[in-house]
Amino acid sequence: MGRYILKRLGLAILTLLLLSLIVFLAGQVLPGNPGRLILGNFASQRSVDILNRQLGLDHPVLLQYWEWATRIMHGNFGRSYQFQAPVISFLFPAAGRSLKLASLAFVIVVPLSILGGVVAALNRGRTVDRIISTIGLSLSTLPEFVSGIVLIVVFAIELKILPVSANAPPGSGVLIQLRYLLLPAIPLVLVLFGYIARIARAGTVEALESDYVRTATLKGLRRRTVIVRHMLRNSMLPTMTVVATQTGYLIGGLVVTETLFNYPGLGRLIYNAAVAKDFPMLEAGVLVIGVVYLTATLLADLLATFLNPRVRLQGFE
DSSP: OHHHHHHHHHHHHHHHHHHHHHHHHHHHHSSOOHHHHHHOTTSOHHHHHHHHHHTTTTSOHHHHHHHHHHHHHTTOOOBOTTTSSBTHHHHHHHHHHHHHHHHHHHHHHHHHHHHHHHHHHHTTTSHHHHHHHHHHHHHHTSOHHHHHHHHIIIIIIISOOSOSSSOOOTTOOHHHHHHHHHHHHHHHHHHHHHHHHHHHHHHHHHHHTSHHHHHHHHTTOOHHHIIIIIIHHHHHHHHHHHHHHHHHHHHHHHHHHHHHTTOOSHHHHHHHHHHHTOHHHHHHHHHHHHHHHHHHHHHHHHHHHHHOHHHHHHTTO
8 A cells, every 4th residue: 555655646746747847838938028017018128128137037948947846845936926926925815715615516516416326327227317317418518607697697686595796704604605605616516517427327337237236135135235335335436536537627617617706716816817927826826726636636546545455456567
């Protein structure tokens, strides 16, 4: 188990290194002059050139990357061109707000999708299976900005059940914050439900046709016992992996959702940084998303190996 964990950590570090290089190079090729962005359109070209030299932008690209990566490893994400303040002072508060919204979406969608997939598999070929599969497929093709606008019109403007904004008043309790976050969380739930439910259904169908389930059934065990003790543990392995990989898609969906609902999270921060060509903020935000995605995938792999040691052994073949 220790060797497997070290191997997965090594791959995660290598992936993070490649991601940081891609993020930095992408920031280099985007149009815009950092010195001009900071000083404004009325500054002289000489002042802009002096500032760019002070920022080290006249150095070779690889040297700039090394300096940037070294600062990142020491917790220095640089200064925002847009706000003229340390990036970290905006990055982590925004990430915390996005985490609350994403956590609410996951708390809703994961058990709902697994339940829908298992119910569909247990009723394979019947009307219930077709209804769940059709609804899931239809919802997964619906973009967040479309479902979000429809939800705002129906539940916030017409019915006035939920607030339009996702920003709860300062000092609000947990229940009030959840009420404000519920409407922006629903578009994320709708997109993820269909995919996770289909994977849960496929894993459950495969488990139902396995030898160990047939053996447990022939031994006379109750159907509920067979499902809970024998089937779910193995059928949920691919589902957990998919849930972890959907973390990246969920963060991408946050960019649309947070912009639509004017929620000051990480997705909206990245969007505003891209519009304003605030490269330090943009690079740091994308890098944080990559770290979250890699962490979720690593935890899913470790949980899968804990539940099924065969996965761990296959990793060394």
